[in-house]
Amino acid sequence: xxxxxxxxxxxxxxxxxxxxxxxxxxxxxxxxxxxxxxxxxxxxxxxxxxxxxxxxxxxxxxxxxxxxxxxxxxxxxxxxxxxxxxxxxxxxxxxxxxxxxxxxxx
Amino acid sequence: xxxxxxxxxxxxxxxxxxxxxxxxxxxxxxxxxxxxxxxxxxxxxxxxxxxxxxxxxxxxxxxxxxxxxxxxxxxxxxxxxxxxxxxxxxxxxxxxxxxxxxxxxxxxxxxxxxxxxxxx
Numbered sequence: 001x002x003x004x005x006x007x008x009x010x011x012x013x014x015x016x017x018x019x020x021x022x023x024x025x026x027x028x029x030x031x032x033x034x035x036x037x038x039x040x041x042x043x044x045x046x047x048x049x050x051x052x053x054x055x056x057x058x059x060x061x062x063x064x065x066x067x068x069x070x071x072x073x074x075x076x077x078x079x080x081x082x083x084x085x086x087x088x089x090x091x092x093x094x095x096x097x098x099x100x101x102x103x104x105x106x
Numbered sequence: 107x108x109x110x111x112x113x114x115x116x117x118x119x120x121x122x123x124x125x126x127x128x129x130x131x132x133x134x135x136x137x138x139x140x141x142x143x144x145x146x147x148x149x150x151x152x153x154x155x156x157x158x159x160x161x162x163x164x165x166x167x168x169x170x171x172x173x174x175x176x177x178x179x180x181x182x183x184x185x186x187x188x189x190x191x192x193x194x195x196x197x198x199x200x201x202x203x204x205x206x207x208x209x210x211x212x213x214x215x216x217x218x219x220x221x222x223x224x225x226x
Contacts, residue, residue, distance in 0.1 A: 001168065033212045035151070042201060042219060043143075043151065048212040086151050090210040093165040095141070095153035 002091035004098035011104045018074040020101045022087030025068060032070035033088040034063060036081075037100075043086065047072060079105050108132040108215045110202050115220030118192055128185040128202030128217055135183040139205035141213055142176060142187045144198035154200070155187065158209045165209070192224045 005023045012018035022032060034047035045054050047063035050070065060075045070089075074081055082105045087098040114126040128140070142154040155166045155176040164176055175188040185202050199221050203213035 035213070037151075042216040043213075044216070045212055045214050048214070054214060084150075088151075088153075088212075093210070094167065095143075095156070095210075097151045097153060100150040 002089070002094070002096050004087055004089060004096055006085075006087060006098040006101045008099070009102045009104065011106060012074075012077045014079060014105055015076055018077045018081070018103055018105075020072045020074075020085050020087075020103065022070040022072070022098050023068050024070075024089060024096075027068050027070055027089060028066050030089045030091065032063065032065045034061075034070075034072045035086045035088065036083045037086065038083045046085075074103075077103075077105055081105060108204065110204065110215055110217035112200065112202055112217045112220035115200065115222045117223045117225060119226050120193060120224055122192055123188070123190045124192060124222060126187040126189070126200055126202075126220060126222070128187075130183045130185065130202075130204070133204070135178075136180045137207055139207070139209040139211070140176075140178060140185045141203040141205055142174075142185075143201045143203055143213065143216075144196075145201070145219075146195075146198040149198075152198075156205065156209045157185070159207055163209055189222070192222075194224050196222060197224050198222060 035043040037043040050065040109131045111129045141156045157176045173191045177186045199219040201219045202217045204215040
């Protein structure tokens with residue numbers, strides 16, 4: 001079965017750029033999606049179709065997908081961005097999530 | 107505004123059944139695929155199932171091995187998940203999520219979730 005691999009944790013200082021990777025076999029041949037989940041809350045879509053931002057998502061969130069790796073980038077990271085982030089892709093009629101990355105802003 | 111409200115969770119004994127509901131409002135329910143996604147306590151997200159906008163396609167996570175059934179009632183704007191032969195490992199918060207017209211797209215809105223606890 002298809003797998004997506006994310007680092008368990010990423011730390012970033014306020015105002016700096018955070019990058020969260022998501023690796024999967026030939027991931028560039030699929031679309032990558034990213035979700036943000038804060039403690040006790042439901043997930044929120046932050047990136048779809050590799051690079052697109054839903055309305056209401058700040059411009060500091062961006063995405064890319066090349067080779068075997070999709071990347072979520074948060075520029076000028078703010079304290080409010082501290083959350084768990086999950087990547088997701090579709091493979092053979094199945095939605096696959098990465099294991100999640102805890103972003104700490106300190 | 108788009109709203110998804112899950113219900114039906116609770117404590118259930120292993121081997122028993124439970125049906126979850128997701129009431130949708132604020133959008134044209136019949137033109138969107140709908141999903142169930144679960145999250146075990148302290149764990150990550152796990153996709154469960156999808157039903158296409160026209161109900162012609164239903165897909166499930168391999169791990170469920172035919173124990174769960176997804177359905178929808180367009181007249182009631184409601185999504186369902188019938189869960190049979192429940193196991194301890196099915197304990198999780200179950201979220202419904204809205205998909206696009208095509209079933210293999212993003213989940214752009216999520217409900218608040220309903221907790222299912224499988225325990226004797």
